[in-house]
Amino acid sequence: MASFGTLKLRKITWSELFYDTLELAKKIAFAGFHPELLVVVARGGLVVGRLLSDFLSIRRIANVSVRLYEGIGTAAKEPILEGSINSDEVQGKPVLVVDDIVDSGTTLSFVLKYISAHNPGEVRSAALYVKPWAKTRPDFFVRVIEEWAVFPYEIRETLESIPNEYRSLLGIDSKVIEDIKNIVENSKR
Known part of the structure; x- marks a missing residue:
């Protein structure tokens, strides 16, 4: 938690x-x-x-x-x-x-x-x-x-809704966070 x-x-x-x-x-x-x-x-x-x-x-x-x-x-x-x-x-x-x-x-x-x-x-x-x-x-x-x-199934939504300093509290690997950011950026092109 x-x-x-x-x-x-x-x-x-x-x-x-x-x-x-x-x-x-x-x-x-x-x-x-x-x-x-x-x-x-x-x-x-x-x-x-x-x-x-x-x-x-x-x-x-x-x-x-x-x-x-x-x-x-x-x-x-x-x-x-x-x-x-x-x-x-x-x-x-x-x-x-x-x-x-x-x-x-x-x-x-x-x-x-x-x-x-x-x-x-x-x-x-x-x-x-x-x-x-x-x-x-x-x-x-x-x-x-x-x-x-x-x-x-709602990790991206959550990551976008909270300040960066709280992201580590979710226990999500930084590589996963980076992958999600890249997917979002590439899907908007």
Whole structure:
């Protein structure tokens, strides 16, 4: 765990992500919930959703892109939906909404209302982690954390959001940081 001002950062490893997602799948399966469709909140929930689809043998996956955070600890006023779901995919079916983390609960609440408007048979939600102050909590989660989670699939975003002097606190090899900078520079050409 690293500190960025008063904000504490928690780097999630690929191994933690895998085993925590496996634990989440167990909770869902042993609760007797058998969704026919996963609705994954993109982009954060994409990796977790893909793993859950494998562990739970669910082939049907849809995603909604919802933007709430504009940087580390900086939220927009309202969630912005960037994409949509076909009502026929959802109507009458048991649906599991999946994200990687629930912070304030605003995004989860927004997506649950959006999916409910498409008349699912049942809708439940899952996330690996939840913050203790979340106003809406997922039905299934692995643990409560207070820190800002830095997932292994968002290293570039994090590096661009924090001052250089804090980068070393994330424990990321300087060669990796340099490689990411070079990739970003070359992709903009």
